Amino acid sequence: MDFVYTEQQVRDVSDFLQLYMKKNNIPFLTADECxxxxxxxSILTNTxxxxxxxxxxEMLRQCRDGVFNNQVSGAYQRKPGARWKISYVG
Structure with a gap:
């Protein structure tokens, strides 16, 4: 399956998640929670x-692999294959 995202989608996802965490006073989320x-x-389907x-x-993997110039702010893995976490970066 090919999932093609755009730079704008990456920015929208990143901005939404940071604002969501700020508004709800959440220091970090798992990938599933995000x-x-x-x-x-209705920003990105979940199914x-x-x-x-x-x-x-998949968007996080593509960002990690350099497909995009932008990254999802606060996203990290301790090592490839480990679970993703997304932290509030303020």
Whole structure:
């Protein structure tokens, strides 16, 4: 499956998540929690791919792999293959 995102989508996702965490006083979210928040806000679907949240994790992988100039702010993995966390960066 090919999931093609745009630089604008990456910016929108990043901006939304940072604002969401600020408004709700949340220091960090898991990728699944982010995927659900993005789906609830109709920013990025949560149901394509083999399991829930696949779309968001695929966007994170593409950012990590240099497909985009932008990154999702606060997103990190301790090592490739580890679970993603997204931190509020203020």
């Amino acid at each position: 995927a659900q928040a993005l789906a609830d806000a 394509k791919g083999p399991k829930m949240g696949f779309n968001f994790r």
